[in-house]
Amino acid sequence: MDNAAVLALFDRQIRREHRGEGPDDVVETVDGVVRQAGSAEGWSGVLWSDLDEDTADAAIDRQVRHFAGLGREFEWKLYSHDRPADLGERLLKAGLVPEDPEALMVAEIASLPTEPVLPEGVRIERVTDAAGVQLIIEAHNAAFGRPSRLAEHFLHQIEHDPDSLIALVVLAGDRPVCAARLEFHQGTDFASLWGGGTVPEWRDKGIYKATVAWRTRLAAELGYRFLQVDASADSRPILGRLGFERLSTTTPYNYEP
Numbered sequence: 001m002d003n004a005a006v007l008a009l010f011d012r013q014i015r016r017e018h019r020g021e022g023p024d025d026v027v028e029t030v031d032g033v034v035r036q037a038g039s040a041e042g043w044s045g046v047l048w049s050d051l052d053e054d055t056a057d058a059a060i061d062r063q064v065r066h067f068a069g070l071g072r073e074f075e076w077k078l079y080s081h082d083r084p085a086d087l088g089e090r091l092l093k094a095g096l097v098p099e100d101p102e103a104l105m106v107a108e109i110a111s112l113p114t115e116p117v118l119p120e121g122v123r124i125e126r127v128t129d130a131a132g133v134q135l136i137i138e139a140h141n142a143a144f145g146r147p148s149r150l151a152e153h154f155l156h157q158i159e160h161d162p163d164s165l166i167a168l169v170v171l172a173g174d175r176p177v178c179a180a181r182l183e184f185h186q187g188t189d190f191a192s193l194w195g196g197g198t199v200p201e202w203r204d205k206g207i208y209k210a211t212v213a214w215r216t217r218l219a220a221e222l223g224y225r226f227l228q229v230d231a232s233a234d235s236r237p238i239l240g241r242l243g244f245e246r247l248s249t250t251t252p253y254n255y256e257p
Contacts, residue, residue: 006106007081007247010228013188015048021183022164030066031059037070042153045075053084060094068257079104080249088251096253102230105244109191109227112242114217116210118170122177124214127167130155135169136195139176143197168214170198170207177202182215189225191215196235208238 016034020027024039032055034048044067051059060076067074076096078088092098116124127136133154140148157165170178180196193215198207212227219227230250231239240246 001106001108001245003245003247006226006245007104010104010106010190010226010247011048014185014190014228017188018047019185019187022161031062033059033063035063035066035074037067037072039156043075044070044072045077047077049082049087051084051087053086056084056087056090057094060090060096064094064096064255067255071257073254073256076253076255078251078253080251088253091253094255096255099252099254100232101249101251102232103236103246104248104250105229105231105236105239105246106190107227107239107242107244109216109220109224112216112227113213114220116213117206118210119172119205119207122170122172122205122207124168124170124210127154127165127169127179128158128162130158132167132169133158135171135176136167136179139169139179139199140195140197142176142199143178166215166218167195168211170211172202178207178211180208180211180215182218184219184222184224190228191219191222191224191226193227193229208235209242212239212242 018027018034018036020036022039022042025042026037028035032050033046035046036044038044046063076091127133133151136154137148137151154165166182168180169176178198181194183192183194193212196208196211216227229239229244
């Protein structure tokens, strides 16, 4: 895989030409940034910017005022290859708060395994209703040790656009031990993996790897070329062994009005 070429393709298709994730999303290119204002249950933030030392501070200030005017918290999704080089420091000075950085990792789908291998007594089920959403939230809370804020968003999808939620839960008996999602970026070469947190006592048993295979098979069936992940420190080694390449680092900077 030509990493530089794939990163450029990702920047263009997923960031600069972003189309929104839901029917109520408003995507605009203004003042050198691409931003999305999502629905009340959706995501709002800045996906891409074309700034320099002279334009960055004013552009950041305008985005803060824009989302504050909407009464929305928002995320500025910063990548390590974005410019200017001190953009993160400028966001911090403007009152945005960084979360832990994650690795932008990408793999060609044709090179990945597509058959999930699970421990005995463990199964994968696709989430299609409110009961399944509750299982996702239980698995997330146990895996990450903090309450998930996604329940309302998932329930909205189940009610209004059920086909848009591509999510799975891994069950050991009746207990949810892992949950994961897959997002398709229509009109692009990319599908994205999200979630995948496994409860502590079920880690190191191949469960996360199995969720990657399950989602890879579905993406392959629909003709996507690449899988993209914002990978935590826990998942990076697993993804690396599967063949994912680290292309950049992404850090979410959050602002609450």
